[in-house]
Structure formats: structure tokens, C-alpha cells
Amino acid sequence: MEQTQKNSDFASTLITVFTVQAALTANKFIYYFKRIPLLGRLAGDSIYADGSLKTALCGVFAILKQLMRFFYKALYIGLVAYLPAFLMLENAAKATRQGLFVWVLLMMSIGGAVLNAHTANTDFLRYTCIKLLGMEPGRFIYSTVVFDHLTDLVFFLPASLIFGLLAGLPLVSCLVLPVMVVGLHLAGEALHLFLFDKCGIVLVKKHLITWGFAGLCLLLGYLPLLFPGLAPLVRHHWAVSLPGALLFLVLGGLGLHYLKTYSVYTGLSQATTNLSEAVLDPKKAQSQALFAGVKLKDEDLRQESLQPGRFAHRHGFDYLNALFFDRHRRMVLKPILIELAVIGALFLLLVLLCILSPQLAYTGAAAVTGILPVFVFCMYMATSQCERITRAMFYNCDIALLRYSFYRSRRAVLETFRRRMLYVGGFNLLVGAAMCAAVGGFVALAGYHWPPDQMIPFMLSLLCLSLFFAVHHLFCYYIFQPYTTDLNMKNPFYKLVNMAVYLLCYLCLQIKVEPRGFAVVVSLSTVVYMTVALLLVYRFAPKTFRVK
Known part of the structure; x- marks a missing residue:
């Protein structure tokens, strides 16, 4: 009975979250559609209250979003792992290139598990659900994070099969690749939660550490491509073999269990979803970085440029x-x-x-x-x-x-x-x-x-x-x-x-x-x-x- 209740809570939480996300997406689309020249005049303000239209829009956006997830996963595996391994080392042995393909994907997954953590996201959907609608933080974070990672198994699978078979890997090895990626990311989520619980550290905010580690993984991943002499040292069989699959399943299972039994979600939510920082508008930090490179500096204001007669021959605009x-x-x-x-x-x-x-x-x-x-x-x-x-x-x-x-x-x-x-x-x-x-x-x-x-x-x-x-x-x-x-x-x-x-x-x-x-x-x-x-x-x- 208790397990049934938990499953019901998981499903009902996801339904609520998807409903809120759909409404936010539809309202945002309508807002900008109304500002398109000519076309925007076709829609009055009453369009915001049209439930059937919003439902249709939400359905379209949901389908497009899932299609884009398939596309992004394929783009990621193709550009990050397959093309470097099979284009940069065209003259290498097939087994060597297979090893590099898996090796690059493995190192990028390890780096990504530390660099990105869904549990510490500060997006507007989380702010709306937790801060504005009063949803319990643990239910929201656990449900959305688990759903995102488990559906990644589905979205990684086609790309893993396509590029894995093109690389000449056995079918079983291709099936292990999405398990490897998702298992490492679930373990990474558990690591982020553990550090916050024991040390009070929100790891994603420690940019020097996370980006430094991700950069190190990137370097280790591509090092055999830059120095082909190291390429034969890379072996892929253990990572996509049965023992490797069991290892990643265990890591993912342990991470999933830690997510389910974690008890400090409220504190994590307060640390990552607060009004005083960028979370009221969750992209504020990103926006500040976007505009940081265009801020004027002291050296931009040369003495001669401040002289009133410098552009005296020009007027107006x-x-x-x-x-x-x-x-x-x-x-x-x-x-x-x-x-x-x-x-x-x-x-x-x-x-x-x-x-x-x-x-x-x-x-x-x-x-x-x-x-x-x-x-x-x-x-x-x-x-x-x-x-x-x-x-x-x-x-x-x-x-x-x-x-x-x-x-x-x-x-x-x-x-x-x-x-x-x-x-x-x-x-x-x-x-x-x-x-x-x-x-x-x-x-x-x-x-x-x-x-x-x-x-x-x-x-x-x-x-x-x-x-x-x-x-x-x-x-x-x-x-x-x-x-x-x-x-x-x-x-x-x-x-x-x-x-x-x-x-x-x-x-x-x-x-x-x-x-x-x-x-x-x-x-x-x-x-x-x-x-x-x-x-x-x-x-x-x-x-x-x-x-x-």
C-alpha cells in the first residue's frame, strides 16, 4: 500500500509539473506571437483564456520538445565522440577507433555528471512550482530529476544504436552506452546531494571546481586524438561489456536510491531557489555573464574621446x-x-x-x-x-x-x-x-x-x-x-x-x-x-x- 502511494505521488507530481510547464510555455509563445508584425494582430488578449488552444499548443510543444531531445542526443554523440574518433584517426585500426569512441563518451559523461546537476537547477519552472505554488521540494525535485534521467535512456538509445553500429560495436555494446551515460549522471546527482548534506556545498556554484574537472575530463578524453601514440592504450571492451553494464547499473541504482531517501531537499531548495539571487529570474546569472563582455572599461574612455570637440563636425544621431x-x-x-x-x-x-x-x-x-x-x-x-x-x-x-x-x-x-x-x-x-x-x-x-x-x-x-x-x-x-x-x-x-x-x-x-x-x-x-x-x-x- 505504501509503495502504491509513493508511485501515485510520483505520477501526480509529474502531472502537476507538466501542467504548469505547459501553461508557462503556451503563455510565453502567445506573448511573443502577439508581437510579430501583421500576424500578431490576429490574436486578441482573449487568446490567453482559450483553454482548447492552449491544450493544442501544449501538445505541439511537447512533441517538438521530445523530437528535439532525440536530435540533441544524436548531435551530442555524433559530434562529441563519433566524428572525432573516426575522422581524426582515419588511418588507425578499427578497434582503436572503437576504443576512442567509447573512451571519449565515457570521459564526457563523467565530466558532465559533475558539471550539471538537475537537483540543483534554478529554472523558472522550479521557482514557480516550489515558491509560488507551494509544492513540496522533495516531491518536485525527486520526481522531475528521476523522470529526466530515466527518459534519457530512451532518447540516448537510438543515437547509441546508430553511431555504435556505424563504429562497428556489437549490438549489446550499443545498448550499454545509454546505461553508461545515465548511470554516471545519476551517481553524479547523488554526489551533489551528498556534498550539500555533509558540507553545505552547492557544487554547481563552485564554477572553478566544476569547470576545472569538466575541462580535465575533456582533455583526458581527447588526449589520444591529439597524440595518436596513446590511442592503442585506450580499451573500450570493459566499459561496454557485461561487467561494465553491471557497474553502471549499480552506480545508477545507488544514485536513484540516494535520491529517493534524501531528506534535505528543503534546505537544498532554499539554497538554490531564493529571491535575493538570480532565481526570481533564473537566467539572471547567465544574463549577467552574457553582458559582462560588453561592459565599458576605464581604458575604453580615452582622454581624447572625452573631449567635447572630438566629433564637433557631427550632429544628432x-x-x-x-x-x-x-x-x-x-x-x-x-x-x-x-x-x-x-x-x-x-x-x-x-x-x-x-x-x-x-x-x-x-x-x-x-x-x-x-x-x-x-x-x-x-x-x-x-x-x-x-x-x-x-x-x-x-x-x-x-x-x-x-x-x-x-x-x-x-x-x-x-x-x-x-x-x-x-x-x-x-x-x-x-x-x-x-x-x-x-x-x-x-x-x-x-x-x-x-x-x-x-x-x-x-x-x-x-x-x-x-x-x-x-x-x-x-x-x-x-x-x-x-x-x-x-x-x-x-x-x-x-x-x-x-x-x-x-x-x-x-x-x-x-x-x-x-x-x-x-x-x-x-x-x-x-x-x-x-x-x-x-x-x-x-x-x-x-x-x-x-x-x-
């Missing part, structure tokens, strides 16, 4: 933006100069290659002209500072000025966007032009004949891409304005659009097509996107660019 970019030259110009230095250093190395080995340089030049898809991702990485610049714009300028009506006027919004576009686009074009010059110079020095009908589209696509990323980041900033006064990034559409662009750029690494046709497609696509983005900004930014 031209003066404001000139002053902004002058005082943010460290975070704007420094990354650009580093990228230019890297491009210059690579070009010099290629020039040296042309001198020392002309035949190899010729072969390399022929290869470079055919890998434009790789340059798409390289350009994405090279222009990643644009998002940091928008954070600086919000934190050091817009968060204060948007409180005034004159700065929210149509003229002000469009004028600041135009001037910022000139600055950021100019910086990106500088990087794109340097990349074009380096590629063109290397090909010419290598003596490879690059037909103009192929070279020109290649160069134009790189320049279009450099402008594209400038427009993209400013477009997302002005249309979605994702940041709030408490420095959170809460707009899900902003994240979705950025993720979509990242995935497209990443997928380009897998594309193998005729370079000229790909260059034309890239150029046309970026021009169309930029045109639409600029039209949307000029049409809707005066309404969407607000402080929240």
Missing part, C-alpha cells in the same frame, strides 16, 4: 553613433584586427608553400576554388562578433535611451539603424575583402588558372555573405529586440531565426556541388534576404524596437 563606436572600439575593432591578422598569417604561410612546394600549392589552389561551401561557415564564424555588438548597443545605449519618446520615434529608430548598418557592414566588408584578397592572391601565386566566370561569383558571394550577416544580426535585433531590462534574452523567435541561420551555414559544410552554381545561389539568396530584411525593418522596426 550621427554624433551619437560615432561616439558609441569610438568608445566600443575594443570590442568592435579588436576582433576585426585579430581576424585580419589571422587571414594575413595564413596568406603568408600559403605564400611560403608556393615557394617551397609549387606542386602542392597548385593542388591546394585547385582545391580552395572548389570549397566555397566551407567559406560560408568560415564567414559565419568570422562575423559572429555582430551579435556581441548588438548586445553592447542594448546594454550601453538603447536600454536607457529607449525610455524616451524621441528615441522611439520612427525617424530615430530608422536613422540609428541606418548608421549602425554602415558601421557594422563596413567592418564585415573589410573581413570579406581580406578573405577575397587572400584567396585570390594565393591562387594567382600558385599559378592556377581561375576562370573569371568562376572567380567573380566566388568573390561576390563572399562579399554578399559579409554584408548578409551584418544585416541579419541588426535585423533580428530591431525586429525581435530580444533583451529585457533585467538583461534576459527571452524572445524565442530571435533564437529560432539565429539557430536556423547557423544550421544552414553548418549544413553547407556537407554540400558538394559545382562552385559557380553554388556561388550564384548564395549571392542571390543573400541579396533577397537582405532586401526583405531591410524592408521589414523600415516597415515594422519603429513598432517592435522597444524596451521590455
Whole structure:
């Protein structure tokens, strides 16, 4: 009877938690949907009270969330363990690569068990359920943590089977992999609870210890990849054998038992879910870190930049933006100069290659002209500072000025966007032009004949891409304005659009097509996107660019 009651409590707690989570997710989606230009007008405030609509939304989000969990697990195993082991050591024996695949996954699981602890989460769902709804902390933490880890067994299983079989592991060994990961994480949860019970330590807040240990595990995991001589020393059979499976089952079982019998959940909840710190808004600590890199420092305020006549020839918003970019030259110009230095250093190395080995340089030049898809991702990485610049714009300028009506006027919004576009686009074009010059110079020095009908589209696509990323980041900033006064990034559409662009750029690494046709497609696509983005900004930014 007692066991039946516990199972009932476990199930009822999960149902309550899922109901609250569904309501929070649906309300958040509706809130941001109402702020989409044109589409938002279709929904009135009464939509918040539409129970059937919320139920449908919750069902859709639940399905999407589970699909994303499958995707993330596959991405994790594929990128973290499989690709390094089977691409970096292509000439190694199959057994050696199998050993490295399991070894990397094992070390990453050990590091992750210490770095991440669901028992010490400080998310808004926990705050709502425990602090606002008065749910008993032990029931909430135990039920949600156990559910998350046990369902991980299901979500890790397909990826483990796919990549394990691709690695040539026996089927039984593939089935052991998710047991290994989940067993270690359950043991890690018990370790976090034990340290809090005996020492009063919330281990996840000891960043030096947790990140240091995770970094050590990362180093140990990839050390045989960096030094192939160590690779034969790595053995995988014990970890994915029957004794290994029993070991991880015992570790997971002990961790599960400790979670069930733990008696200090209330104290742990008070230590991790309090009003005085970041938990009222649980992402505050993360947000502070997000904006820490854009805070002005003393060295940014040079004596000459403080002189009133420095920009006397400029007026209005031209003066404001000139002053902004002058005082943010460290975070704007420094990354650009580093990228230019890297491009210059690579070009010099290629020039040296042309001198020392002309035949190899010729072969390399022929290869470079055919890998434009790789340059798409390289350009994405090279222009990643644009998002940091928008954070600086919000934190050091817009968060204060948007409180005034004159700065929210149509003229002000469009004028600041135009001037910022000139600055950021100019910086990106500088990087794109340097990349074009380096590629063109290397090909010419290598003596490879690059037909103009192929070279020109290649160069134009790189320049279009450099402008594209400038427009993209400013477009997302002005249309979605994702940041709030408490420095959170809460707009899900902003994240979705950025993720979509990242995935497209990443997928380009897998594309193998005729370079000229790909260059034309890239150029046309970026021009169309930029045109639409600029039209949307000029049409809707005066309404969407607000402080929240």
C-alpha cells in the first residue's frame, strides 16, 4: 500500500509539473506571437483564456520538445565522440577507433555528471512550482530529476544504436552506452546531494571546481586524438561489456536510491531557489555573464574621446553613433584586427608553400576554388562578433535611451539603424575583402588558372555573405529586440531565426556541388534576404524596437 502511494505521488507530481510547464510555455509563445508584425494582430488578449488552444499548443510543444531531445542526443554523440574518433584517426585500426569512441563518451559523461546537476537547477519552472505554488521540494525535485534521467535512456538509445553500429560495436555494446551515460549522471546527482548534506556545498556554484574537472575530463578524453601514440592504450571492451553494464547499473541504482531517501531537499531548495539571487529570474546569472563582455572599461574612455570637440563636425544621431563606436572600439575593432591578422598569417604561410612546394600549392589552389561551401561557415564564424555588438548597443545605449519618446520615434529608430548598418557592414566588408584578397592572391601565386566566370561569383558571394550577416544580426535585433531590462534574452523567435541561420551555414559544410552554381545561389539568396530584411525593418522596426 505504501509503495502504491509513493508511485501515485510520483505520477501526480509529474502531472502537476507538466501542467504548469505547459501553461508557462503556451503563455510565453502567445506573448511573443502577439508581437510579430501583421500576424500578431490576429490574436486578441482573449487568446490567453482559450483553454482548447492552449491544450493544442501544449501538445505541439511537447512533441517538438521530445523530437528535439532525440536530435540533441544524436548531435551530442555524433559530434562529441563519433566524428572525432573516426575522422581524426582515419588511418588507425578499427578497434582503436572503437576504443576512442567509447573512451571519449565515457570521459564526457563523467565530466558532465559533475558539471550539471538537475537537483540543483534554478529554472523558472522550479521557482514557480516550489515558491509560488507551494509544492513540496522533495516531491518536485525527486520526481522531475528521476523522470529526466530515466527518459534519457530512451532518447540516448537510438543515437547509441546508430553511431555504435556505424563504429562497428556489437549490438549489446550499443545498448550499454545509454546505461553508461545515465548511470554516471545519476551517481553524479547523488554526489551533489551528498556534498550539500555533509558540507553545505552547492557544487554547481563552485564554477572553478566544476569547470576545472569538466575541462580535465575533456582533455583526458581527447588526449589520444591529439597524440595518436596513446590511442592503442585506450580499451573500450570493459566499459561496454557485461561487467561494465553491471557497474553502471549499480552506480545508477545507488544514485536513484540516494535520491529517493534524501531528506534535505528543503534546505537544498532554499539554497538554490531564493529571491535575493538570480532565481526570481533564473537566467539572471547567465544574463549577467552574457553582458559582462560588453561592459565599458576605464581604458575604453580615452582622454581624447572625452573631449567635447572630438566629433564637433557631427550632429544628432550621427554624433551619437560615432561616439558609441569610438568608445566600443575594443570590442568592435579588436576582433576585426585579430581576424585580419589571422587571414594575413595564413596568406603568408600559403605564400611560403608556393615557394617551397609549387606542386602542392597548385593542388591546394585547385582545391580552395572548389570549397566555397566551407567559406560560408568560415564567414559565419568570422562575423559572429555582430551579435556581441548588438548586445553592447542594448546594454550601453538603447536600454536607457529607449525610455524616451524621441528615441522611439520612427525617424530615430530608422536613422540609428541606418548608421549602425554602415558601421557594422563596413567592418564585415573589410573581413570579406581580406578573405577575397587572400584567396585570390594565393591562387594567382600558385599559378592556377581561375576562370573569371568562376572567380567573380566566388568573390561576390563572399562579399554578399559579409554584408548578409551584418544585416541579419541588426535585423533580428530591431525586429525581435530580444533583451529585457533585467538583461534576459527571452524572445524565442530571435533564437529560432539565429539557430536556423547557423544550421544552414553548418549544413553547407556537407554540400558538394559545382562552385559557380553554388556561388550564384548564395549571392542571390543573400541579396533577397537582405532586401526583405531591410524592408521589414523600415516597415515594422519603429513598432517592435522597444524596451521590455
